[in-house]
Amino acid sequence: MQRLLHSSAPLWASLDKAMLGKLRKKTGYTFSNCKKALEVCGNDIAKAEEWLHEQAKALGWAKANKLEGRATAQGLVGVASDSSCVAMVEVNCETDFVARNKTFRSLVERVAAACLNHGKTLPQDNLTKSFLSADQLKTVPCGKEGGPLADHVALAIGSVGENLSLRRCALLQAPPRSAVHLSGYTHPAENSLGVGPVLCGRYGALVAFKATLDSAPKTQILGRQLCQHIVGMCPERIGDPEKDSPNPDTDSESVLIFQEFLLDVNQTVGNVLEEHDASILDFVRFECGEAC
Structure with missing residues (x-):
């Protein structure tokens, strides 16, 4: 999956690396996306997973609207x-x-x-x-x-x-x-x-x-x-x-x-x-x- 957001204020030290690995394995999103999700959601893994899903859905709908009308044979x-x-x-x-x-x-x-x-x-x-x-x-x-x-x-x-x-x-x-x-x-x-x-x-x-x-x-x-x-x-x-x-x-x-x-x-x-x-x-x- 493409990178959803770009973080310019790294909080790597405050993140639980085990939690980051778990979120990455569970969702399949990139480490940078999972890292951003945990930062936004205060290290709440359930909220981070939901946030990632909503961001991916928004990205998908944006791309779907852009590609609408192209032939699908x-x-x-x-x-x-x-x-x-x-x-x-x-x-x-x-x-x-x-x-x-x-x-x-x-x-x-x-x-x-x-x-x-x-x-x-x-x-x-x-x-x-x-x-x-x-x-x-x-x-x-x-x-x-x-x-x-x-x-x-x-x-x-x-x-x-x-x-x-x-x-x-x-x-x-x-x-x-x-x-x-x-x-x-x-x-x-x-x-x-x-x-x-x-x-x-x-x-x-x-x-x-x-x-x-x-x-x-x-x-x-x-x-x-x-x-x-x-x-x-x-x-x-x-x-x-x-x-x-x-x-x-x-x-x-x-x-x-x-x-x-x-x-x-x-x-x-x-x-x-x-x-x-x-x-x-x-x-x-x-x-x-x-x-x-």
Whole structure:
């Protein structure tokens, strides 16, 4: 992080060096910023941490306002899930270099986790698909860390130095302990950086389905495979075998149940669902930077 303030009246002798080291380790800010914070806050480490956060947020908002309007065509899709809700978000940045930055990836995880928590507060009487716009995303609260997501984006802008934006969120919710299974996936699939069970990639999919498999692991595998297919084959709709007909050109097939299954081209998705006594109820696919 850039230096926030410059102290011309050093009080090093009056500072507890152990306290300074602790504040530096806890917050990640520079020694000069931590030193200034302790000077301003009378060596109160809790107040110093809060002061640093407020200064960083102010710097981030100033930089965000300055960079507003610059194109953000790169970024990541993040997916967070539990048994009753799955959330998929797209967060954008200016360059692919920043898309690989740990601070940016951590932001995407934080946004996905916050949206999952938000989704779990909504009514779940039936299977529901909903979307949050960029403006709605800005107001979503960020869990234990507090504050709306807009503040966390501003902080990240202050850190990475280029424009970032919240683009969209999709939510699938199912009643707890229902027969509906929810799965989420990103490609490439990568592990969380520490905010929780969040996946990040350039592409993502959510799926809601029913199946009568004899174990939870088998159900999870099927859900993951269906998401992988949706990411790779980009279907436009599920389809109904009684009302729809397959496209004679299999390479142009856009109906999910008639597409060749990505993981076994000798079967269609419909064949795989029939084999597992399963049915797809709904799905969502995101591609980072796609026109919507």
